[in-house]
Amino acid sequence: MRLNFDTEAIRLMTLFENVLHVHVKDCVVDAESNSICLVIEEGMIGLAIGKNGASVKHAEKIVGRQIKLFEFSGSMPEFVKKMIPQTNSVKVRSEDDGRVVVEVHVEKKDRPMVIGRDGRNLKLYKELLKRNHGADDLIIR
Numbered sequence: 001m002r003l004n005f006d007t008e009a010i011r012l013m014t015l016f017e018n019v020l021h022v023h024v025k026d027c028v029v030d031a032e033s034n035s036i037c038l039v040i041e042e043g044m045i046g047l048a049i050g051k052n053g054a055s056v057k058h059a060e061k062i063v064g065r066q067i068k069l070f071e072f073s074g075s076m077p078e079f080v081k082k083m084i085p086q087t088n089s090v091k092v093r094s095e096d097d098g099r100v101v102v103e104v105h106v107e108k109k110d111r112p113m114v115i116g117r118d119g120r121n122l123k124l125y126k127e128l129l130k131r132n133h134g135a136d137d138l139i140i141r
Contacts, residue, residue, distance in 0.1 A: 003131055012036060012063070019059045020048045025072050026131055033120055035066040039132060045071040068124075076102065076133045083125055086110040092135075099136040102129060106140060114140055 005013070009027040016024050016038060026039035040048045048069055049056050060067050073079040077090040080102060091103040106114050115122045122140065129135040 013038075015062070016059055016067075019062065020050075020055050022048045026128065028124065028127060028131070030120075030124065033066070035068055036063065037068045037070065037124060037128065039070050039072050039128065042072050042074070045069060070128065072132065076129070076135065079133060080104060080125075080129070083128065084114055086114055100134060101137045101139060102135045103139045103141060111140060 003026060005027065008029060012029070013024045013027045016022075016027075020040075022044040023041040024038050025041060028037040030037060038048075047055075050058075056067055056069060071082045073082055076092055080090045081087050084104060084106070086106045087104050088107065089105045091105075093101050093103065095101055104114075113121075116124075122138065126135075126138045129138055
């Protein structure tokens with residue numbers, strides 16, 4: 001899938017690749033929560049975080065924003081499980097109109113944390129799924 005980046009995202013991706021020493025596959029800047037969400041190459045999340053979170057804390061100091069890291073996976077269900085650790089099960093289904101819907105089951109007590117205040121986390125997860133795997137909708141149950 002082809003991704004389009006604005007100049008700020010390209011600049012941030014280059015900065016993080018130099019600071020964290022890992023390949024950044026995707027970058028989403030969330031102006032509402034003043035954070036940056038990065039999708040890191042599969043298997044490299046530990047290197048990106050660094051010992052005791054030192055690498056990511058250093059990068060946060062440089063940009064002055066919170067950084068959220070997600071590990072990429074070529075499999076959509078595996079990507080969802082890495083993105084939402086509270087996931088119990090993931091179902092991917094194709095609707096009659098060609099839309100791809102991802103249904104995620106989480107414990108009732110974890111649902112507010114997964115969805116986030118005003119649905120912020122859910123919006124972020126939907127955007128990352130659409131950009132990286134072409135999913136049209138994400139449903140939390």
